[in-house]
Amino acid sequence: MSKKKKEIKSEEKLIEELKAALGPQLEEAYIKRPRRIHLKVKPGAHRKAVEYMRDNWDLWHVSTITGVDLGENIEVIFHLWRFKEPQTAIMVRTYVPKSNPKLETITDILPSSNFYEREVHDLLGVVFEGHPNLERLILPEDWPEGVYPLRKDWQPTQE
Amino acid sequence: MGLLSKLVKWARTKSPWILHLNTGGCNACDIEILAALMPRFDVERFGIILMGSPRHADVLVCTGPITKQMKPRFRKLYEQVPDPKFVMAVGNCACTGGVFKGCYGVEGGIDTAVPVDVYVPGCPPKPEAIIDGVAKLLAKLQKS
Amino acid sequence: MDVKPRIGYVHRGIEKALENRTYIQGAFLVERVCGICSNAHQCTFMMATEEAGGIEVSEKANFIRTIVAELERIHSHLLWLGAAGLEIGFETLFMYVWRDREVVMDLLEAISGNRVNYAMNILGGVRRDISPELADKIRKGLDYLEERTNYYKKLCLEESTVRKRTEGVGVLDPVTGVKLGAVGPTIRASGVKFDVRKNDPHLKYDEADFELITWDTCDTFGRVVVRVLETIESIKIIRWCLDHMPKKGDIMPEKLIRRVPEGEAYARFEAQRGELIYYVKSNGTDKPYRVKIRTPTMANILSVAELLKGCYIADLPIALASIDPCFSCEDRITFIDIEKEKTWTWTREELRRYSREFNEKEKRW
Numbered sequence: 140m141s142k143k144k145k146e147i148k149s150e151e152k153l154i155e156e157l158k159a160a161l162g163p164q165l166e167e168a169y170i171k172r173p174r175r176i177h178l179k180v181k182p183g184a185h186r187k188a189v190e191y192m193r194d195n196w197d198l199w200h201v202s203t204i205t206g207v208d209l210g211e212n213i214e215v216i217f218h219l220w221r222f223k224e225p226q227t228a229i230m231v232r233t234y235v236p237k238s239n240p241k242l243e244t245i246t247d248i249l250p251s252s253n254f255y256e257r258e259v260h261d262l263l264g265v266v267f268e269g270h271p272n273l274e275r276l277i278l279p280e281d282w283p284e285g286v287y288p289l290r291k292d293w294q295p296t297q298e
Numbered sequence: 299m300g301l302l303s304k305l306v307k308w309a310r311t312k313s314p315w316i317l318h319l320n321t322g323g324c325n326a327c328d329i330e331i332l333a334a335l336m337p338r339f340d341v342e343r344f345g346i347i348l349m350g351s352p353r354h355a356d357v358l359v360c361t362g363p364i365t366k367q368m369k370p371r372f373r374k375l376y377e378q379v380p381d382p383k384f385v386m387a388v389g390n391c392a393c394t395g396g397v398f399k400g401c402y403g404v405e406g407g408i409d410t411a412v413p414v415d416v417y418v419p420g421c422p423p424k425p426e427a428i429i430d431g432v433a434k435l436l437a438k439l440q441k442s
Numbered sequence: 443m444d445v446k447p448r449i450g451y452v453h454r455g456i457e458k459a460l461e462n463r464t465y466i467q468g469a470f471l472v473e474r475v476c477g478i479c480s481n482a483h484q485c486t487f488m489m490a491t492e493e494a495g496g497i498e499v500s501e502k503a504n505f506i507r508t509i510v511a512e513l514e515r516i517h518s519h520l521l522w523l524g525a526a527g528l529e530i531g532f533e534t535l536f537m538y539v540w541r542d543r544e545v546v547m548d549l550l551e552a553i554s555g556n557r558v559n560y561a562m563n564i565l566g567g568v569r570r571d572i573s574p575e576l577a578d579k580i581r582k583g584l585d586y587l588e589e590r591t592n593y594y595k596k597l598c599l600e601e602s603t604v605r606k607r608t609e610g611v612g613v614l615d616p617v618t619g620v621k622l623g624a625v626g627p628t629i630r631a632s633g634v635k636f637d638v639r640k641n642d643p644h645l646k647y648d649e650a651d652f653e654l655i656t657w658d659t660c661d662t663f664g665r666v667v668v669r670v671l672e673t674i675e676s677i678k679i680i681r682w683c684l685d686h687m688p689k690k691g692d693i694m695p696e697k698l699i700r701r702v703p704e705g706e707a708y709a710r711f712e713a714q715r716g717e718l719i720y721y722v723k724s725n726g727t728d729k730p731y732r733v734k735i736r737t738p739t740m741a742n743i744l745s746v747a748e749l750l751k752g753c754y755i756a757d758l759p760i761a762l763a764s765i766d767p768c769f770s771c772e773d774r775i776t777f778i779d780i781e782k783e784k785t786w787t788w789t790r791e792e793l794r795r796y797s798r799e800f801n802e803k804e805k806r807w
Binding site: 171174175199200201202203205207208216218220222226228230249250251252253254255262277278279288289294295 | 453455457458459462620621622623636641642707708710717719721723731732734736740741743744
């Protein structure tokens with residue numbers, strides 16, 4: 140039990156560091172369980188958060204990027220993993236309005252996010268500005284433009 | 299029937315060459331097909347050899363539902379197989395679309411794209427079932 | 443040589459389909475994301491859902507999940523070793539390994555009733571128990587496998603046929619590997635200690651006694667060795683689990699769980715090919731609101747482009763195979779694997795930014 144407490148303590152320290160660096164742009168930060176940090180940042184601040192983590196924590200591993208359709212907004216979650224002690228998974232979430240889904244890319248900061256951004260763009264229509272090659276990745280070639288299968292207002296036609 | 303065509307038919311039934319193709323399946327059927335070719339089940343004793351090119355194949359062994367992206371390529375590949383061609387659909391998805399029915403990337407079973415001769419259901423079918431399918435196909439070849 | 447991955451040939455739209463299916467139906471659909479790591483997918487989906495909804499899993503169920511996961515790892519690694527043997531033209535190895543792999547397949551069939559898609563997990567537990575008699579059978583099977591795997595270990599380390607074809611092929615240095623987000627044996631063969639089983643223990647891995655295998659040659663040879671050594675570690679883990687598994691206890695909740703309380707969670711799992719990720723958002727109904735799947739091969743594509751840099755075309759098959767690409771797993775999207783057609787598919791389209799950096803030494807196609 141004492142080990143668990145200690146782990147959480149060091150994760151709290153990480154959050155404090157982030158709070159100091161990001162200030163009011165960090166909307167929410169909590170530890171869900173050991174090795175799971177959840178962060179919510181203002182749209183646009185995700186770059187700053189990720190850059191801070193890379194420069195100060197040597198964090199390179201992007202596990203994946205998830206897009207969730209929340210109705211008015213599209214939530215974009217960056218799942219990161221910190222190799223160094225204390226090892227922990229960090230979820231940086233931000234949101235973009237569905238009417239104008241534009242977000243700055245993080246490929247220049249963390250190159251491994253390249254394919255994940257393309258995937259989110261394909262399936263949810265989030266445009267990552269500054270991405271070097273935001274082409275169709277996984278949808279079929281004859282898929283109509285502007286149709287995003289993972290949005291809630293799209294349903295597959297039943298055959 | 300001329301002597302030559304008799305010879306060709308004899309060769310085909312004694313040693314059908316197959317091309318294994320995944321049209322969008324989950325690999326499970328694929329590893330079972332390979333397992334059927336391996337020492338334990340050994341379909342090679344029927345003279346069946348796995349080929350790398352459609353131009354050398356008599357039988358197309360397909361697994362998985364057919365995806366939208368794959369369909370035109372699959373047709374192209376099917377056209378490359380010399381006549382007469384035979385198609386074996388291995389697995390539930392290849393037969394009907396299976397669990398993937400209704401997914402937006404999936405068209406349905408193999409028979410939505412090309413005519414199928416033998417269906418082997420199962421998810422995945424056991425190697426024994428695949429061998430049974432092969433035996434049925436050989437009987438069909440004999441009749442053709 | 444120049445590499446431009448084009449994926450999407452096996453994209454079926456599973457993530458959308460999951461939103462329209464209940465958790466119980468979904469469990470059997472995710473299993474078919476990939477048939478080789480079917481249990482890994484199902485187990486991770488269940489782990490993520492359980493965490494999102496705060497569902498308890500019994501101790502015994504966790505042991506059984508670990509055993510099945512490790513048996514599956516053995517089956518997959520042996521399958522890979524055989525396929526690698528085929529790629530380097532060492533067909534005897536191919537046939538030998540696949541013959542021995544049938545032992546694992548029999549064990550998995552004895553546990554679950556099916557050779558490939560096991561359907562072992564449900565919310566809150568597993569569907570089938572391991573009886574003491576079955577445990578003895580597994581132990582016997584493991585003894586045989588251990589003997590054979592040790593033989594393959596010796597073979598891979600000493601046999602010059604293997605060494606000559608794999609040493610120095612497909613080099614991925616650790617710094618680039620980490621930057622490009624490589625996972626699993628691919629990155630462990632570059633000497634990076636990245637294994638979810640150790641870094642972020644799930645199931646019973648925090649208690650089980652095993653070593654994190656790394657190798658520092660950074661090439662295909664390293665990946666062969668890492669997989670063979672990991673197979674031996676897996677055997678150790680299964681033995682430990684069988685010894686420590688509680689004799690009594692439920693393996694699943696009494697009442698089938700249909701509705702999952704609102705919540706979100708993301709689960710990481712060390713599948714055979716590396717870190718597998720499921721993100722589940724539930725909304726209190728019997729269907730998930732959103733499920734995100736990230737398969738290990740997806741994470742490894744960028745590294746493949748890097749490690750193929752400067753390869754001979756003749757080495758392409760083995761270098762490509764060295765990451766154990768799962769052509770359907772692959773985030774439900776991928777290169778189609780039609781023997782020789784493989785290379786052809788690879789060269790077709792674009793990944794400009796990465797390909798530009800490569801020397802265009804050879805362009806025979």
